[in-house]
Amino acid sequence: xxxxxxxxxxxxxxxxxxxxxxxxxxxxxxxxxxxxxxxxxxxxxxxxxxxxxxxxxxxxxxxxxxxxxxxxxxxxxxxxxxxxx
Numbered sequence: 533x534x535x536x537x538x539x540x541x542x543x544x545x546x547x548x549x550x551x552x553x554x555x556x557x558x559x560x561x562x563x564x565x566x567x568x569x570x571x572x573x574x575x576x577x578x579x580x581x582x583x584x585x586x587x588x589x590x591x592x593x594x595x596x597x598x599x600x601x602x603x604x605x606x607x608x609x610x611x612x613x614x615x616x617x
Contacts, residue, residue: 539568539577542557542574542575545577556575557575564588566584566585
């Protein structure tokens, strides 16, 4: 993760999707949605994590559309880094 990456909190994702935050927590607990745990114990989500979840489970996350160019670049870079490992 780079220092410029946008992170979303559980409550932000829930509000953007129009769902209860408990649903987000269940997705994390079940391993379906990856997150970043901060030192304060709160969960945050990167664009990549949200996009991967949306793609795998066919969940519409229209708010990600504005990040599409950056998202495409980040996914491409991640794929290239994974291939090098």
